Amino acid sequence: MGRLGRYLNSYTEAAPLAVFRLFFGIMMFASIVRFWLNGWIEKLYITPKFFFSYYGFEWVKPLGGFTYFIFVICGISALMVAMGYKYRLAIITFFLSFTYIELMDKTTYLNHYYFISILSFLMIFLPASAYFSLDALKDPNKIFQKIPRWCVDSVKLLLGIVYFYAGLAKINSDWLFRAMPLKIWLPANYDVPFLGDLLQQQWIHYAFSWSGMLYDLLIPFFLLWRRTRLVAFFFVIIFHVLTRVLFPIGMFPYIMIVSALIFFSPQTHHRILEVVSGIFKINKSRFDNARKLVFAPLTRKITTSVIAIFFMIQILFPWRYLLYPGELFWTEEGFRFSWRVMLMEKVGYAQFKIVDGETGRRFYVDNSDFLTPFQEKQMASQPDFILEYAEFLADHFRKDGHKNIEVYVESYVALNGRKSRPYIDPEVNLLNFDDSFRHKTFILPFDDEIKGL
């Protein structure tokens, strides 16, 4: 038996995973409720007349009034995950409903949401209800105090990838040597108590940029190492609370803080569960049966294979941008799903022109007729949005009886404080291009260089 075999056969307490499941479920439930109460279901998924789809997922659309129903399902399944009630069913339902919501309109794309999607996918394969769950409470045969070590480690690995890749992405000349985009964002927080004036200082912008990069790169290792863990966790709290104060990033900081608990020892998690048991009058000792969860050989083979493939994809996928020519921040080809968090301040302006190819007659489109201000903002600086919107406009005006339609766009984009420059070739009929993963040749060159990864 090699090292890998020994590793796969080593066991650890199930408590950390149980705590993770409990807090994850509660956080997700709170996120859904918060999203609803903010009126965002209505604003983001009911009001718009048009939705931007991910390539290959054009069939995923909001369902009008039934969209609320998807959020209900998502919220209930999150609670079931927290309680560990019908866990496998609950986490699969949560993964599907949450992912469906995220696929409905890519305008709302956030790395954080993608993180939740893939994390919940991973959790489908983990025995997170083996301990301190309703499932286990109802059927003592399902109680296992110990689970394979890799089950807990895979969550740590995913968190580690998120941080480390986010750190790698910050190793670029804009972030480190121009302190961009923090130089634009931080001074705008002039009304934050105590920090407001300080955030106007240049050295602060650089200090935040460099320490943010170091934090992301190093924090997974410091969390892993017992001797630095407590200090590292302190940093996790400081860092995420600070991001919460300075940027509109919703629940994510809390989710990350709570997730980082998984790096702590089983003893810590037992203490947490004792507190929870105290509150809810649960007899925690019932779960402490010292049983090991041993997967059947075939189940183990399939599960570990799926997880291995999952991580291979996670590790390789963010590098796909290397296959494209041009500046990544400019073209955004291979930008998403790569933990490139808070790297760009991009503002665009796109004026579409509909031309009758035969008569040459033309008119301009008022984007606010079709898009919400938020959608328009996202569309104007991202080529795949521009292309999809052009197709939509052509369909719309074709139905209105226009013929020989050609769609052109005059667009300008400013990136990280540079002066705006033309973005899409105004001479090309956008209808000549289909959306695909191939390089979009109609993007004009950036004519500048952002060095780094």
Place this chain on the structure above:
Amino acid sequence: MKKISSFLLVLTLIFSACSSDDGGGGINPDSFDREGMLKNWADNIIVPAFANFSNSTQSLEDRTNAFVTDPSEANLVELRAAFETAYLDFQTVSMFEVGKAMELNFRNYLNTYPANVSNIESKIEAGDYNLTLPSSYAEQGFPALDYLLFGVAGTDAEIVSVYSSEKYKNYLMDVASRINSLTIDVNAAWQGELRDNFVSNTSSSSTGSIDVFTNDYIMYFEKFIRSGKIGYPAGAFTGDPLPQNVEAYYAGDLSKKLYIRALDNFQDFFNGKHFGSNERGKSYSQYLDYMESMKESTELSSLINSQLDLILSQAETLDTSLKSQVETNNTSMLEAFDELQKAVVLLKVDMIQALYIGIDYVDSDGD
């Protein structure tokens, strides 16, 4: 590893130490006084501009009253002069569509053009109308007056004779008093609470005064100067020039003056120039300079100013009547449009980014 962790620890300690040193205490000299900018906007520009405009609309109403009481060519000349003054002064307040003005749809009621002449005529004929309905935007305000004072008949004598009819008198009077009463409302709001609310709302969020106002200011330039005054009549959007879309179509020689007055005021506001004086206060231009002082400068404020200068000097070359400019040589109008478009990009992309202005009505999580 331990070294790095203690390095990180030291780093945070430095942060927190500094924040209690600088941040807790007095005003940072390096920080831009945003409330000061809002004060300059309100006290030295917006409030005096509305007060001045309100005088003009009052005298417009008075002159209208004199004319309908005694319809003579002399009174018509006086009324037209009051109309011209008021219409020009409107260009100094039209961009301030926030607060009460937004609530009342002030700009739509006062300046939706082209006027709907056939509706105006049929309402006059029926003698039964309600100008407070949003559906009647194009039947009132300055464009309606433009028609009623210049286009309702051929010669001045014929126009005067039209106002022997009570129905025409009533309509003319109603349009003039409605302009005045709406203006009185907006002016009163600025004299009262609106000013204080505007100035004190220094929040950096998308509902703060700076964000809300900046969105409107830029939208005004794009939709009402670029598209309204030049783009639509020049047919920039359709390829078909439409002279009837010119502002002050019937008055003829007024349209270029209105365009230039609007441009001047837009630029003066950008530079924080006080209303009716050459003094300058805190402005977008200074705010941009402050924000840009932190990075390798692109001198955005001077780029914007020189583009606006260019637009103004091009505007001077146009025919005093933009209508005849469209009809005789529309190329100059399209050139004007192209220059305006360059300014739109500078404002809507570069300035929005440099000042980090949130877009209207959206608040969702970012990452």
